[in-house]
Amino acid sequence: QVQLVESGGGLVQVGSSLKLSCTVSGFTLEDYAVGWFRQVPGKEREGVSCNSCTDCGSHYADSVQGRFIISRDNAKNTMYLEMNHLKPEDTAVYYCAAKADRRFFTGGLYGGVPVDCSPADGFHNWGQGTQVTVPS
Numbered sequence: 001q002v003q004l005v006e007s008g009g010g011l012v013q014v015g016s017s018l019k020l021s022c023t024v025s026g027f028t029l030e031d032y033a034v035g036w037f038r039q040v041p042g043k044e045r046e047g048v049s050c051n052s053c054t055d056c057g058s059h060y061a062d063s064v065q066g067r068f069i070i071s072r073d074n075a076k077n078t079m080y081l082e083m084n085h086l087k088p089e090d091t092a093v094y095y096c097a098a099k100a101d102r103r104f105f106t107g108g109l110y111g112g113v114p115v116d117c118s119p120a121d122g123f124h125n126w127g128q129g130t131q132v133t134v135p136s
C-alpha cells in the first residue's frame with residue numbers, strides 16, 4: 001500500500017526555520033520524482049520545490065528560492081523540505097508528493113532540472129498535508 005506521511009509542521013515566528021519530513025512506504029523513493037506543494041484556503045495548490053531524481057538539480061518557486069531546500073534520504077525512504085527565514089506568506093498546508101514517471105510536462109526538464117513544479121505534472125501519490133503557520 002502506497003503511503004506518504006508528512007510531519008514537522010507547526011506555528012513559528014517570522015524568520016524562523018522548520019524542516020518538514022515525508023516518509024513513504026509501499027514504493028522505493030529513490031526510483032521516483034518528488035515534490036513539495038502548498039495550499040491556502042481559496043487558492044490552488046502550488047508547487048514549492050521538486051526534482052526528478054536523487055542526484056538531479058531541483059526546481060524552486062521564485063517565492064522560496066534561496067530559503068527552502070528539498071532533499072531526500074533514500075535509505076530512510078524519506079524526503080525533506082528545509083524552510084528558512086519563514087515569512088507570513090509561507091503560511092499554508094504543505095503536501096509531499098511522488099510519481100514514478102520522472103518526466104515533467106509543465107515546462108519539461110532542462111539539464112535534468114524541472115523547469116516548473118506543478119500538481120499537473122502527474123503527481124499521483126500524495127501525503128495528507130501538514131500545517132505551517134507564520135503569524136505576521
